[in-house]
Amino acid sequence: MLFQPLAVIAEVTHRCPLHCVYCSNPTQLAAVSSELSTEEWISVFRQARKLGMLHAHFTGGEPLARTDLTELIAAARAAGLYTNLITSGIGLNEQRLQMLVEAGLDHIQVSFQDSREDAANWIGGAKAHAHKIELSHAIRRHKIAFTVNLVVHRQNLDHLEEMIAFIEQLQPERVEIAHTQYYGWALANRSALMPTRMQLERAVAIISEAEKRLAGRIRIDSVVPDYYAKYPKACMGGWGRRLMLVNPSGKVLPCHAAEVLPELCFENVREKSLEWIWQESESFRKFRGEEWMPEPCRSCDRRGEDFGGCRCQAFLLMGDDKATDPACSLAPTHGIVESAVKEANATAYVAKPSQASSFVQLQKLTNDLWSYRTNPE
Amino acid sequence: MPPPTDASQPRLATGCRWGGTEENRMILYPEGAMKLMGTGRQVLERCDGQRTFGEILSELQKEFDKTDPEKIRADIGMFLEQLQRKRIVDY
Numbered sequence: 215m216l217f218q219p220l221a222v223i224a225e226v227t228h229r230c231p232l233h234c235v236y237c238s239n240p241t242q243l244a245a246v247s248s249e250l251s252t253e254e255w256i257s258v259f260r261q262a263r264k265l266g267m268l269h270a271h272f273t274g275g276e277p278l279a280r281t282d283l284t285e286l287i288a289a290a291r292a293a294g295l296y297t298n299l300i301t302s303g304i305g306l307n308e309q310r311l312q313m314l315v316e317a318g319l320d321h322i323q324v325s326f327q328d329s330r331e332d333a334a335n336w337i338g339g340a341k342a343h344a345h346k347i348e349l350s351h352a353i354r355r356h357k358i359a360f361t362v363n364l365v366v367h368r369q370n371l372d373h374l375e376e377m378i379a380f381i382e383q384l385q386p387e388r389v390e391i392a393h394t395q396y397y398g399w400a401l402a403n404r405s406a407l408m409p410t411r412m413q414l415e416r417a418v419a420i421i422s423e424a425e426k427r428l429a430g431r432i433r434i435d436s437v438v439p440d441y442y443a444k445y446p447k448a449c450m451g452g453w454g455r456r457l458m459l460v461n462p463s464g465k466v467l468p469c470h471a472a473e474v475l476p477e478l479c480f481e482n483v484r485e486k487s488l489e490w491i492w493q494e495s496e497s498f499r500k501f502r503g504e505e506w507m508p509e510p511c512r513s514c515d516r517r518g519e520d521f522g523g524c525r526c527q528a529f530l531l532m533g534d535d536k537a538t539d540p541a542c543s544l545a546p547t548h549g550i551v552e553s554a555v556k557e558a559n560a561t562a563y564v565a566k567p568s569q570a571s572s573f574v575q576l577q578k579l580t581n582d583l584w585s586y587r588t589n590p591e
Numbered sequence: 592m593p594p595p596t597d598a599s600q601p602r603l604a605t606g607c608r609w610g611g612t613e614e615n616r617m618i619l620y621p622e623g624a625m626k627l628m629g630t631g632r633q634v635l636e637r638c639d640g641q642r643t644f645g646e647i648l649s650e651l652q653k654e655f656d657k658t659d660p661e662k663i664r665a666d667i668g669m670f671l672e673q674l675q676r677k678r679i680v681d682y
Contacts, residue, residue: 220624268610268617268624296610296619321606321621359606359621359678387604387678388621430592433678435622 217502219492221269222262222295223459223470226255226286229279231304233339233573233586234327236365236407237399239275240473243590248463252282254483258460259290261488267458270295275462275590278305284317291318298323300363303349304342311349315356322353323361323390328370329380333567337369339586340573350384361388366417367407369564374420382432389432391421393439397471401530403584406565408558414442441551445516446523446539453501453525458488462590466491468498471526475535501525506536510544592675594668595644599682601671602640607679620679630655634667638680644671 228243250258259270270290277283278301290297298321299314306314314322326346328334334343353360362381366374374391381389393414394400394407409417418438425434440447450457450469459467464483467473473480478500481491492498500506504517511522522528523539531540531550538545568579577586595601603609603618610624611617616632617624627635633654637647648667652660674680 268619294610296608296624298621320608320619323621357605359604361621387606430676433676 217455219262219265219267219458220456221271221458222258222267222488223271223273223457224255224258224277224286224290225273225275225459225461225470226250226277226283227279227462228275228590230274230276230302230587230589231279231340232276232302232342233588234325234365235337235339235399235403235584235586236367236394237587238395238397238470239587240398240471241402242473243275243588244462244465245591247591249280250460250462250464250483252285254464255286256289256293258483258488259286259293259295261483262458263293263295265489265492268296269298271298271300273300276302276304278303278310284310284313287314287319288317291320296320301325302338302342303346304340306349308352308355311352311356315358319358321359321361323363324350324353325363325365326377326381327365329373329377330567332569333370336567336570336576336580339576341571347384350386354385359388360384360386361390362386363390363392365392365394366409367394368409368413368558369406369567371409371413371417372564374417378420378424382428386432388435390435390437392437395437395440397474397526397530399585399587404554405557406584408441408554409439410559410562411442411555412562414439440523440527440539440541441555443541444543446520446527446542446545448520449524449527449539452521454492454498455502455521458492466495466497468501469524469526471524471530472497474526475529477535501535508536508538510546511538514544592672594672595682597643597645597648599644600640600642601638601644601647601680601682603635603638604675604678604681618679620677625679631670634670635680638671644668644682 287297297319300323303324327337331343335341396404421436454468465480478497480497481495507522511517523542525535528537528539529535532547540547540551565583570576570579607620610619617626648664652663671680
């Protein structure tokens with residue numbers, strides 16, 4: 215096999231108690247009635263290990279919304295996979311956490327929206343922050359690796375130092391500081407989320423200082439926003455090269471956003487094996503290798519590093535999934551990203567978090583700024 | 592964190608464990624996996640939280656008796672320090 219898949223991303227449901235404005239889930243969410251059954255997921259994990267994959271990343275939506283999550287984690291672990299739960303923490307108390315750890319959960323990654331309670335609930339569209347703090351303390355009482363994930367953007371970057379200090383107190387082994395990536399809901403809300411160049415430069419300096427200060431205690435992984443980068447990101451380590459994502463209804467995708475590509479038909483685990491999909495399906499083979507590449511990618515020295523960037527971004531911004539990612543400074547269409555950046559820098563305006571007690575109130579108060587992620591039918 | 596001392600008891604950090612197959616031993620950790628061969632594997636297989644760094648060193652210094660023992664100490668110390676920064680090893 216020319217390419218070896220390393221991990222399966224199990225998007226076990228699109229249901230979520232949070233409504234984060236930066237959510238990268240598709241705006242067309244998978245219906246609850248279409249979700250794979252327990253047995254179907256268990257088969258996915260066994261097939262994944264047989265194909266040589268090492269990790270199962272449980273994500274969503276909110277994976278805890280599945281009442282069979284403990285069983286799914288136990289099955290993935292029994293199949294020989296390393297199990298990682300990516301969660302908001304809503305739906306998890308210490309008793310359920312204990313059950314997950316006993317089932318073999320290796321690692322838990324909890325998202326935080328901000329260090330300030332009002333602002334965090336404002337971004338997430340739900341009263342979740344206080345529970346997340348409580349849960350973080352519970353996690354430290356169990357033998358499990360703990361990562362905090364913080365998505366940063368225009369609305370929270372001005373107090374990044376405060377957010378890092380807040381996370382330090384939660385005592386994770388790792389922190390992931392990820393700039394918003396503009397897919398799904400985040401793309402719809404881009405103008406309210408895109409940072410200014412000054413915010414970005416300050417953030418880079420703050421993160422680099424924090425890395426030095428926390429070395430040996432907390433490992434920091436950070437993701438730079440591609441709109442400000444010179445070259446595009448090597449999305450998913452290249453199309454169909456390392457990862458398989460199974461969505462709630464069993465569709466197998468090379469990345470989180472691929473369903474937006476209208477010309478591609480994605481296979482379903484209900485009909486085909488993971489092995490067949492990896493090796494034979496048109497969808498996984500389409501952008502694998504270099505055959506499909508246009509210029510300037512085709513003759514570019516970096517084509518083996520970034521693989522022409524993200525196919526979905528090329529489609530979302532340019533309507534052409536075969537084009538060079540417009541985030542690349544060498545792309546003929548880079549102007550479209552430059553003008554988005556220019557617009558973001560035209561003003562340093564940051565909205566103030568609204569004081570509101572309920573999600574419904576929040577929605578009303580912030581109606582003009584952005585759309586909150588909704589829930590599937 | 593300073594490098595390990597003779598009394599340190601190195602071990603795999605929480606959330607990091609052995610995986611793969613006998614011929615293809617790997618350490619699995621949250622973001623990925625690391626294939627281990629040769630000396631790296633010999634070192635990490637001894638990081639069981641029981642042996643001290645001093646004991647691990649003397650075992651490996653015996654095994655590689657043609658290499659300068661101080662070089663072995665420096666190399667292994669640096670190797671473990673790097674893995675500690677990645678939160679894969681604790682000591």
